[in-house]
Amino acid sequence: MLLQAASPMAIPVVVLDPELTAPAKQASQPQVFPAFASSAAPLRHVDGAFTDAAKIRELAQQVDVLTVEIEHVNVAALKEVADECATTGGRSGKGIKVYPSPSIIGIIQDKYLQKVHLAERDVPVAPFLPITADSSAVSSDDPLASLVPSVLEAGEKFGYPLMLKSRHLAYDGKGNFVLRSSSPSDVRAALEALVPASSLSSPSARPLTDRLYAEKFAPFVKEVAVMVARGASGETRAYPAVETIHRDSVCHIVYAPLRPPVDPKNGVGREQRGENAVVGKSVNERAQEDAQKAIDALGEGAVGVFGVEMFLMADGSLLLNEIAPRPHNSGHYTIEACNVSQYVSHLYAILSLPLPPITFTPPAAAMLNLLGYSDSAKDDFLRPDGVVAKAVELGAAIHLYGKAGCRKGRKMGHITVLGTSDADVRTKIAQLAAVLPGSYAEPDRDADIFETSPHKPFSSNHPLVSIVMGSDSDLPVMKPAAQILTKFGVEFELSIVSAHRTAMRMEEFAHKAEERGVRVIIAGAGGAAHLPGMVASATSLPVVGVPVKASVLDGVDSLYSIVQMPRGIPCATVGINNSTNAALLAVRILSTYQPRLRKALEDYAHGLEDEVLAKVGKIEEIGWDAYEYKK
């Protein structure tokens, strides 16, 4: 994908990969680039291991800038070549740059050192401890026993379940173990899983004391990721925070942008009473800030794009989980959804170009990884009833990596969908996943958005419109709004929020609505009718107010109270009791960026015209005196 990003800009790239048929080598034929084709040494891809110093050297001789797309490289060899070529090597003979710097790749390779580095620089991470070998507990038949005291000490400190993690070569959930208790059999099972017997006898094995670390278990509510680009002159750009859904510890689905979770009990935003809960920054902003801080903390050589994985906790706080020093599958959605993809940003960064601001173009995007669920999955994906055919039908973007072989868990490709709302992209992902086998067909924790629950006919977990009213007595007046939105296929939620009786709930609802993906709020109230205006003052979303006719004053009280807002805080007011028009106004507002709704509104207008014309016909047919008007 990096080469596919370089190709439109005619940037020549040569690749070092052990396989002759590596996907990257398929995407470019550097030997026919005009500037090099006639030279004595045309550019050529290199066949060899990422860890082979001679091959790294061969690659370095052809280029001006060297980068990595996998962190499991031979850092020592890379550093050696970087030092050798710093001022005299490379294609020009004037030296090459290696981005990100080998020392940063070294820190990231050791997940324990990575955590130490981040914690020392005040990046929030889950509490952690090294697992060290206790020499007094060593026994030649049972080397693992030396690790037990350190594990129990961590368990004592952090409680159970306890995360035990390998420091090296850990990715996609490999090298993680959840230790349930301090029982000797549980501890033994964890150590045997993480430190295989074969690795103990190898002469090149790392010392046992450098193998593992322990982390306090983080009971997150969502996994979050942010791609960060950092330029050669130190500026950073963050892509939107996204939600990542894992399957067997491998990233399966990404939803962009991240929406903070909804509390199923109240349906209009999780209650959060902590510091800054109401007026604080959004989760998305905090995730972007933390991610940028983490990459800045890596220091000067942190040039390129970085994938930052985080945990969103129940109290709204974020913990950094780990960093990938390269483009990352949580950022694949950027290829179609952003003005510059993660790959373009990576190229600009390593080429010492300025980094443009990031724009996320569609309202919503999602990515489905095509994980090899079996050795034959590669062929299954391409069947006429397979996921690729479904992606063609949906107009989704198809990425097949051209890997030679398929095996369980291997990333064979991905599909990206763009959409007009969160619910729209989730529905498309559900349609794609539905043709995958077994558990792969369940795309989501929020599976209930895909079927109408009998007791929640008017409620979406991913609403574009929120209908609120001051009291349940307003429901008969507000119901037509729900019916109109249902007719137009606009996802909405409906609830009761009283300005006077649930003031905190109202503030929180209004503050969080935008972040949750809501785009228009319809608020109905009668009498003093403060709700619409109060909601309007606590959000920058358009708020449509419906004056509800109360028992006295014919609704004029409600109308004046809603329409006569002070300068600075607008409330779009419709006629008394006319929630139909409130919903139609919401649809008109959404239609400003959804052509589908524009068409539907035109059809609706023609329907109204036809209705009146039918009455014209009837009155002519049967005569005005026989015509009966039905209210």
Place this chain on the structure above:
Amino acid sequence: MLLQAASPMAIPVVVLDPELTAPAKQASQPQVFPAFASSAAPLRHVDGAFTDAAKIRELAQQVDVLTVEIEHVNVAALKEVADECATTGGRSGKGIKVYPSPSIIGIIQDKYLQKVHLAERDVPVAPFLPITADSSAVSSDDPLASLVPSVLEAGEKFGYPLMLKSRHLAYDGKGNFVLRSSSPSDVRAALEALVPASSLSSPSARPLTDRLYAEKFAPFVKEVAVMVARGASGETRAYPAVETIHRDSVCHIVYAPLRPPVDPKNGVGREQRGENAVVGKSVNERAQEDAQKAIDALGEGAVGVFGVEMFLMADGSLLLNEIAPRPHNSGHYTIEACNVSQYVSHLYAILSLPLPPITFTPPAAAMLNLLGYSDSAKDDFLRPDGVVAKAVELGAAIHLYGKAGCRKGRKMGHITVLGTSDADVRTKIAQLAAVLPGSYAEPDRDADIFETSPHKPFSSNHPLVSIVMGSDSDLPVMKPAAQILTKFGVEFELSIVSAHRTAMRMEEFAHKAEERGVRVIIAGAGGAAHLPGMVASATSLPVVGVPVKASVLDGVDSLYSIVQMPRGIPCATVGINNSTNAALLAVRILSTYQPRLRKALEDYAHGLEDEVLAKVGKIEEIGWDAYEYKK
């Protein structure tokens, strides 16, 4: 670019091109695709002429489907190979498909036959006549004289200026001549330009009677293009109509979507009184329909994407100019701006896959062709102060074709920008063009959008918001709306439209607003105050009504008249005389898809808060009795 679209889907493509360093050959190394790498005959690009039957045959032997990206191929050779390989040739030995069919390419190669074909099938084209050789006028020293009677006959019929066009090998304005009069010297100059002496002596020259045709001059107001994809099973999909701006007869800039022209005299939409002028289909819809009809008219072998160029005439009618049987530079914007690009649609079509519906993702897009303005332009583009550096800064998509040489008029690459409004993308294109030399730096007929004209401080040619009022007496009340929109940097127009005194103008304004790119209408009116509701009934855009306080009844008359709309037609009403809130509501509506405005609204809200808190401070400081309230 076709190979760049095939690469993410791992579709192997081999290319026939005379140059070893052809751009297409840089973008793919088919010999290392896993499925073919180990076969006895790995896939390989072919070096050779498009017109060389042996080379076409060599290409055909490697593939299942053969397509063209240039129409100046050897149709006879292509047809021969297609026939030979129809059932037994190709990679599989089971035959290949050739899309589009050679016979269709043949029709399109001859622009006169193309016109005949379209006219016979009721596709609107400018009136035309063949230019034939009159044998009685033949003279061996002056063969061109035989064409003069036919030219004069066409001039008699169509008037002057008269378009004279070459039937063959005409593209990018080559082979077109505007004949100004019937004077012998003008006619002679035209014939000498279109029929060079060298072509007369060549033994393989076409007969003179097949060389030219004449067309009635079409004084268009805009040039329009539509990309159409047609699938193997006959379904068509049209991309949005776009405006193309030519320079020296070569496409220089494309704006998507097309916006019908604005009459500079009234500023709110060209008056159009013809049939269906008010309630008819939009220009965009008609252009898409005509383009699809034209491609369908080509018949069964019309499979792939086609560029359809049209003229938009002053009366709103469209004339088809010509068809390109391949991806086209007027469709390059689709790479970034649509869910499936023209290249992906072409691949799906020729691979007999279904064609997904087209979605245009951003509010607006534009493309700037990088035309070689000199032999050194290729290097100039890449200078630190050049257009590519500017594109990096703007976060635009950069396409450099990797062509070996540059010469005047050659297409060396292009840049695509996406934006939140027409004005936004036009501003970006202006910034890009500004670093090009001479006339290339003027991107637009509507150049005045780029500088504030002193007499039009409140008016954009590409507005997102339209402020209208029933009378100039409403202006003092409506001015704050214009000031708020200016403050937020939202492009708007302001004019007078009276529901009662200019009923037709109002209807036309409301009907055309959406097509012109307007997204919110603010309408102010007093007294009977019908304007907001009447406008709302003639558009599906959100309409914000401002009740203006007239001389009696304190504005309550206006308020009721605007807010109490019947069910079905909403009007978002704000407080009496409160046009400030109307504009803020418009900004809130636009912010639903423009994150920039969301941020600006939050800052504005904090500004209001700070203002009140400053007053709190002052009243505490100087005491309530000394505090003076200024109205």
